[in-house]
Amino acid sequence: MSGEKVIEANGLDLVFQTNDGPVHALKDVNLSVNKGDFVSFIGPSGCGKTTFLRCVAALEHPTGGGLSVNGMSPDEARRKRAYGYVFQAAGLYPWRTIANNIKLPLEIMGFSRAEQDERVNKVLQLVDLEGFGGKYPWQLSGGMQQRASIARALAFDADLLLMDEPFGALDEIVRDHLNEQLLALWKRTQKTICFVTHSIPEAVYLSTRIVVMSPRPGRITDVIDSPLPADRPLEIRDTPEFLQIAHRVREGLRAGHSYD
């Protein structure tokens, strides 16, 4: 890891004005993400983990503090295609084939026809969906659809991948399989990944760093650097090191969360 900063947040604040008064979605968030990191954001609903991701993507705008992506403002970074965003729902267009869904960002960004085809083939290979380019989304399983949406986010060579509970709606067996594939993909492509999740084992298994957050106001309560090796078979989840980190995450969640 070069230590080059991809995301840097300094005292980030975001207050939503709602009919029930102001809601402090993010309060004094300080975090830096280095190039090549796999950072998970974990916490209960309303802790601001998704909001933070949306700020990075310039889908929300902070009301205070500083936030830079690749040394630029989030808006600028978006125009420079700094990131690919993967939503919880695969969100593939039902009227487009898988290949044409992946072409969607490429069409908007004005890539040539030949380059579009070339890139589609490349990313379909990356997510193990060769031969499915001509299928329509409804012909694919939920896990395959989500892989296609990851391929769509990878198609235009953004170095940063923002993933908002991408496997949240899938069953555990499919999820394990996708987690394994995602790690392999991350190693092969050297992308920086920010990954929002509800699942402690998922966060610990995937990440080099785990950011524990808590709600009201949304804030960071703990940042854990994982000592796990880069090579992670699924069985690593039964080792004492793994369980120790999981325990620390659970403690962090409990400390930050008042069960009222």
Add this chain to the structure above:
Amino acid sequence: MRSVLPVLSVLAVIVGLWYLAVAPMNIRVALDQAERGGEVVTPETPLARQNVSVWALMIRNPDHVRAGYALDRPRLPTPQQVGRELWKTTGAMALRGRAWSKRSLIYHSWITLQSTFWGFLLGTTLGILGAVAIVYSRVSDLSLMPWAIISQTVPIVALAPMIIVLSSQLGIEGRGVPKAIISAYLCYFPVLVGMVKGLRSPRRDQLDLLRTYSASGAQTFSKLRLPASMPYLFTSLKIGVAAALVGTIVGELPTGAISGLGARILIGDQFGTPLAIWSALIAAAILAGVLVTLLDLVQRITLRRMGMQA
């Protein structure tokens, strides 16, 4: 093929009820005719019969119920009579090469169909443009939508003659244009409402996805909103085409038109020929059925080509 039986059953029930209704509807006319023919019926005079219910008349004159099924000018013709009249004014005339005669329903249907087509085209265009304006601008959402709703509360029969008068004031010759305007007036509304719903159907995250690509407004429209609205569009087009046909017929009714199905209905009413009215009505129903079926076909083909399961 499994759907044939229920469809035929419903048809049989409708035709059966129709046949049953003919007896009470026509008993008075049948008795009047029999009386004029010198037969004795009870009560004997039309005046005396006036206060007796049709059911009582049928019970007291069972021999004359049959005559109600073969009248020249029945209150309610039988399906068979309507069918015969329909054939006489369409198929039979076509076989004799007189399909375009002024007495042929093919000719009148064609006149109505033309206006319906132009009205449908105009109404659909206005509906779609209005929907785009409403979805993309809050100002037009607030200012256009209430008028669109109010426009549908004004009875079209009241408005139709005014449209004819106004368009002749503007120097527009003939009935074609005002008829198409009346037709469009009825047809644009379902298209507008359906398209507003369709253009707004993309979910929050689908729109966010395009924002992450920094897509322009035009790209969001052409790549997401428009294709997402297609299923809604076709549903409203089917309602719209039926409304356009109704609009055209209404436009032909109170306006002194001499051709078109609406004019046939009016003329049939004025000359007391119920068979002409009923065959024009059935012709209009068949026309509406054909138009809706055609649109359904276009919908299936379009959505299948778009990869959506229709």
